[in-house]
Amino acid sequence: MADRTVLSRSEEVPMTPVQRLMRQLSRGPLHAAIILVCIMWMTPTAGLFVSSFRTRSEIATTGWWTALVPPWQFTLENYEHVLTARGMGQSFINSVMISVPATLLTILIAALAAYAFSWMEFRGRELFFLLVVALLVVPIQLTLIPVLRMYANLGITGTFPAVWLAHTAYGLPFAVFLLRNFFAALPKDLLESAFLEGASHFTAFTRIVLPLSVPALAALGIFQFLWLWNDLLVALVYLGGFRDVAPMTVTISSLVSSFGSEWHLLTSAAFVSMMLPLIVFFALQKYFVEGILAGAVKG
Amino acid sequence: MARVLFDHVWKRFGEVAALKDFHLEVEDKEFLVLVGPSGCGKSTALRLLAGLERITEGSIYIGDQVINDVPPKDRDIAMVFQSYALYPHMTIRDNIGFGLKLRKIPKDEIQRRIAEAAQILGVENLLDRKPGQLSGGQRQRIAVARAIVREPRVFLLDEPLSNLDAKLRVNTRAEISKLHKRLGTTFIYVTHDQTEAMTMATRIAVMDAGVIQQVGTPQDLYDHPANVFVAGFIGSPAMNFFTARVAEEDGALVLDGGSFKVKTPLDRVEEFKEFVGRELLFGIRPENIHDAEFVPRGVSTAPVEVQVDVTELMGNEVFLHMLAGETKLLARVDPRTELSAGDTVEVMMDLERMHVFDPESKEVLRSGAGVSAEDDE
Numbered sequence: 207m208a209d210r211t212v213l214s215r216s217e218e219v220p221m222t223p224v225q226r227l228m229r230q231l232s233r234g235p236l237h238a239a240i241i242l243v244c245i246m247w248m249t250p251t252a253g254l255f256v257s258s259f260r261t262r263s264e265i266a267t268t269g270w271w272t273a274l275v276p277p278w279q280f281t282l283e284n285y286e287h288v289l290t291a292r293g294m295g296q297s298f299i300n301s302v303m304i305s306v307p308a309t310l311l312t313i314l315i316a317a318l319a320a321y322a323f324s325w326m327e328f329r330g331r332e333l334f335f336l337l338v339v340a341l342l343v344v345p346i347q348l349t350l351i352p353v354l355r356m357y358a359n360l361g362i363t364g365t366f367p368a369v370w371l372a373h374t375a376y377g378l379p380f381a382v383f384l385l386r387n388f389f390a391a392l393p394k395d396l397l398e399s400a401f402l403e404g405a406s407h408f409t410a411f412t413r414i415v416l417p418l419s420v421p422a423l424a425a426l427g428i429f430q431f432l433w434l435w436n437d438l439l440v441a442l443v444y445l446g447g448f449r450d451v452a453p454m455t456v457t458i459s460s461l462v463s464s465f466g467s468e469w470h471l472l473t474s475a476a477f478v479s480m481m482l483p484l485i486v487f488f489a490l491q492k493y494f495v496e497g498i499l500a501g502a503v504k505g
Numbered sequence: 506m507a508r509v510l511f512d513h514v515w516k517r518f519g520e521v522a523a524l525k526d527f528h529l530e531v532e533d534k535e536f537l538v539l540v541g542p543s544g545c546g547k548s549t550a551l552r553l554l555a556g557l558e559r560i561t562e563g564s565i566y567i568g569d570q571v572i573n574d575v576p577p578k579d580r581d582i583a584m585v586f587q588s589y590a591l592y593p594h595m596t597i598r599d600n601i602g603f604g605l606k607l608r609k610i611p612k613d614e615i616q617r618r619i620a621e622a623a624q625i626l627g628v629e630n631l632l633d634r635k636p637g638q639l640s641g642g643q644r645q646r647i648a649v650a651r652a653i654v655r656e657p658r659v660f661l662l663d664e665p666l667s668n669l670d671a672k673l674r675v676n677t678r679a680e681i682s683k684l685h686k687r688l689g690t691t692f693i694y695v696t697h698d699q700t701e702a703m704t705m706a707t708r709i710a711v712m713d714a715g716v717i718q719q720v721g722t723p724q725d726l727y728d729h730p731a732n733v734f735v736a737g738f739i740g741s742p743a744m745n746f747f748t749a750r751v752a753e754e755d756g757a758l759v760l761d762g763g764s765f766k767v768k769t770p771l772d773r774v775e776e777f778k779e780f781v782g783r784e785l786l787f788g789i790r791p792e793n794i795h796d797a798e799f800v801p802r803g804v805s806t807a808p809v810e811v812q813v814d815v816t817e818l819m820g821n822e823v824f825l826h827m828l829a830g831e832t833k834l835l836a837r838v839d840p841r842t843e844l845s846a847g848d849t850v851e852v853m854m855d856l857e858r859m860h861v862f863d864p865e866s867k868e869v870l871r872s873g874a875g876v877s878a879e880d881d882e
Contacts, residue, residue, distance in 0.1 A: 395590035398557050403604030403655070404578040413603075417594045 258284055258473035265469050284474035293449060294457060294475055301453035302482070303366055304441065305434040308373035312430050313423060315374065316381030321411045323382070324390035325397055335386065341379040349376075350443050357444060364451060368444045376440070377430050388422040389415055424493030428486060435483055454479040507568060507658035507691045508533045509554065514563035516549055516715075523549040525715040527563070536685045536692040540702040541712035541738070547695045550712075551661050554693065555584050567658060578607075583652035584661040587668065589644045591636035591651075598632040601651045608655075622654040625684070642673045649681075653688060662694045666701060678704055699739050703727070711735045733867040736788045736860055742824065744788045747832045748864060751780040760787060760807075764830020767809045767854060776871075780861065785870065788860035791824070793873075794836035795853045796844060806853035813848045827852065 256270040259280040264273065273279070288294045322328070323335045353372060354363065362368045392415060400410045416423070438455040445451050452460075458475050461468065509531040516524040523546045531537045539547040552558045554565055556577030564571050572580055583604075591600050598619055605615045623629045626646045636644055645665060652660060662681070666674045682705050685692050696702055702709045703723045711718045711726065711734070719731040723739075730736035736744050749760035749767065758777050760767040769777060800806055811827040811834060818840065825836040825844060836852060844850060861871035 393588060393590065395586045395588045396592060398555075398577075399584065399586060399590035400592075400603070401557070401577045402555055402580075402582065402584050403651075404607040406578075409607060414592060418592075 254473050254476060257469065258477050260284075260470065262468070262470040265473075284470045285478070288471050288475045288478060292457070292461065292471060292475070294454065294478055296450065297452055297454040297457040298478060298482075300451055301435060301455070301479070304369050304373070304453050305431055307366070308370045308377075308434050309427055309431045311370060311374045312377040312381050313427055316378055316385050316426070317416065317419075317423065318411075319378075319382045320385035320389050321407070321415055323386045324392075325410070325415070326407060335382075338379050338382050342383065346376050346440070350439075354443060363444060364446045364448055366451065369441060372440050372444055373434050373437070377433070381426055381430065384426055385419070385422060388419055392418055421493050424490050428490055428493070431486060432483055435479075508566070509659060509691060509693065510564075510566040511550065511554075512564045512566065514550075514553065514565060515561045516546070516553060516558065517561045523715050524553070527715070527717060529710055529717060529720065531691060531693060533691055534689050536682070536694065536705060536707045538694045538696060538702040538706035538709045539712060540696055540699055540709055541718075543697055545712040546715040547697075547712050548663055549715075551584075551663055551693065551695050554580075554659070555582055555661055556580055581658045582661060583655050583657040583659075584663065585645075585648045585652050585665045587664040589636075589648035589665075589668075591644055591647055593636050596633055596635055597628070597639075597647050600636065600647060601632075601654050604651070604655045618654050618656075619650075622650040625653065625687070626650045641668055641670075642677070645669060645677065649684070653684070657690070659691045659693065660688075662692065664696055665694075666696070667698070674701075681705060700741060703739070709739075711738055713738075729869075729872040730788075730860065731869055733786065733788070733862050736862070736869075740790055742791050742835055742837070744790050744860070745794070745834045746786060746788050747829070747834070748784060748786055750784045751777055751782065753781055762830060762832055765809060765811070765832060767807045769807050769856060770805055776856075780870070784864060786862040786864045786867070788862060788873075789854055789858065790873075791835045791837040793855040793858040794825075794834065794838070795855065796825075796836075796838040796842040797851055797853050798843070799839035799841060800853050804853070804855045805857060807856045807859075808851040808853055810849065810851050813844050813846055813850065815846055816842075816844065825852075 253270045256273055257265055259282070260270070260273055261279070261281055261283070264279065289298075319338075323331060323338075357363045357368050396414055396418075397410055400414050405413065436455065437453075438459060441453050441456055442459075445453075445456070454475070458472070458479060461472050461475055511527050511529045514524055514527040515522060516527075525546075527546070527550060529537075529550075539550060541547050549558065553560055554567075556572070556575065560573050564573055566572065567580065567582075591597075592603065595603065601619045601622060602615045605618060610618075619632070620629070623632055626649060628643065628646050628650060631639060631643060631647070636647070639647065645668070648665065665681075666677055669677060678701060681692075681694075685705075694701075694705065706723055708720060709723055709726055710720045713734050718738075719726060719735045721729075726735060726739045730739060730744075733746070737746070747762050749762040752759055752761050758769045758781065760769070760777075795801070795804070795806065797808070809829055811829045813825055813827050814833075815826040817824040817826070821840060823838050823840050823842050825838055825842070827834045827836060838844075838852075858873040859871075860869060860873040862868065863870055
């Protein structure tokens with residue numbers, strides 16, 4: 207009995223029923239707490255999800271939980287309406303058109319900068335890095351007006367490149383910071399060995415550093431993508447709310463203001479906008495968790 | 506030709522000088538071992554040669570070419586790192602072939618060379634695995650294979666055995682020696698382990714505090730250490746040292762260590778006569794202190810009274826930890842010895858193999874083994 211505490215969780219040691227019960231009981235409070243937090247977080251989303259399949263009149267008259275018991279009266283009408291009549295289809299495409307290039311651009315530039323900050327010797331390296339980190343504390347609201355003026359002078363307001371550039375610039379400080387710390391933690395010997403074998407900085411970057419940093423790059427990619435996907439402010443300011451370029455966040459917010467009572471449309475629109483992030487997250491969640499740990503525990 | 510010359514090289518990191526006037530010539534096809542305690546600058550010397558650090562002052566030559574400003578990739582050098590530095594995301598085959606691929610060598614030639622290197626090191630069956638799936642010993646072999654596949658002019662090995670267990674280390678030592686003979690290339694090998702240096706090197710350079718203390722063949726360093734540092738560093742167990750005044754007593758000489766005395770036999774008096782009246786540092790290796798019962802023939806012995814503190818039986822020999830007055834001495838004696846802890850006895854020092862050092866400069870005044878006794882001062 208005494209050695210029970212010594213055994214690690216993963217070890218497959220036959221246990222007596224009493225031991226198993228003891229173990230369950232000792233973990234009980236932890237499990238209960240986790241489940242409770244999950245329920246608290248999930249309930250509103252679940253309510254939203256159920257509501258998005260209900261008709262306008264039902265939403266207005268009864269609570270979403272009443273729909274869970276038969277007779278079920280779910281409908282796809284809301285989605286149909288939102289995707290076609292309200293322009294959510296176009297907004298979805300716009301959101302992709304904004305988020306994907308801006309994410310890729312951020313990762314590309316940040317990775318190049320992070321490599322230079324960690325593996326290239328140049329004067330003022332530490333100072334520049336410090337400056338980049340310092341930019342993390344600058345609120346983006348501070349930049350909105352000057353940048354918008356500049357864009358107006360250049361005549362690129364209301365275009366995708368304007369938002370790409372803005373998003374990239376806002377995302378870079380954190381991205382460079384995250385990647386530099388990851389790159390710098392790579393074993394020095396690996397890079398030196400590559401240089402001795404004939405690698406240039408570019409080769410070392412593409413053949414050694416990038417492949418070894420996939421978890422960090424993926425984590426950064428997910429973070430950045432989610433931020434951009436959920437962004438309302440930047441898109442609203444630089445795109446000016448034009449229908450044909452508006453991402454979903456802008457469209458949804460206009461649903462709220464102009465169709466305040468149309469809850470049935472709002473719920474389904476919200477779900478349409480959540481779909482892609484959910485897919486991205488579940489597809490890359492392995493890297494996501496690894497990437498978060500990677501910062502703290504080397505490897 | 507791959508002669509390597511460090512021509513009065515200095516390396517400073519800020520205020521700290523890691524290498525001070527480092528001057529060393531490594532002959533073509535030589536197996537030179539740089540040995541010294543950690544922080545002595547031996548790895549720095551290797552990294553300067555590899556081009557991983559910049560030289561502060563002086564020049565390094567490979568062949569007749571000054572390579573101070575030649576980038577690492579153009580120096581035609583291969584290095585085995587202590588950590589092996591295998592690329593974890595590549596298969597062993599890609600690891601070994603990485604450098605060749607970068608040099609745009611034709612594919613079939615790369616495959617041929619990988620196969621050859623793998624065969625030399627006996628790792629043919631590992632080629633499609635990743636480094637993470639290999640044991641420490643296997644990784645070490647791959648690191649060596651990756652180095653030899655490029656057929657470089659000079660091989661650098663930075664403590665390549667320090668991550669292996671003791672048994673594997675002994676085997677690998679012999680294999681690296683064999684590899685050196687087979688390839689006929691210049692090897693420069695860095696280690697803190699004097700045993701590795703003694704067993705593999707054609708020549709050893711002993712370093713301390715950024716300065717070369719002595720360069721010579723293993724036997725030469727062992728028999729004729731140039732100073733106290735080399736005498737104490739080379740050889741295991743280490744040489745015994747004691748300070749004593751050379752004094753005349755009843756026509757004979759004694760080495761008066763204060764709390765003990767070593768009496769020199771009358772026929773050796775002449776050799777030590779020049780030191781009379783001086784206080785000197787004496788050094789004698791453990792195997793040159795004998796149990797009085799088992800003194801080899803032809804050894805001119807000087808008796809000294811000691812108390813046996815601890816005996817360690819090693820099987821083929823016995824280590825006696827002894828106290829001569831307040832001075833600790835270690836002797837390596839015949840296993841038939843009957844001495845045991847607590848005994849007070851006379852043991853015999855082999856005077857011919859006694860080293861004498863200047864207590865101030867720590868330089869040798871009289872080298873042991875008698876052969877070079879004329880070289881004094």
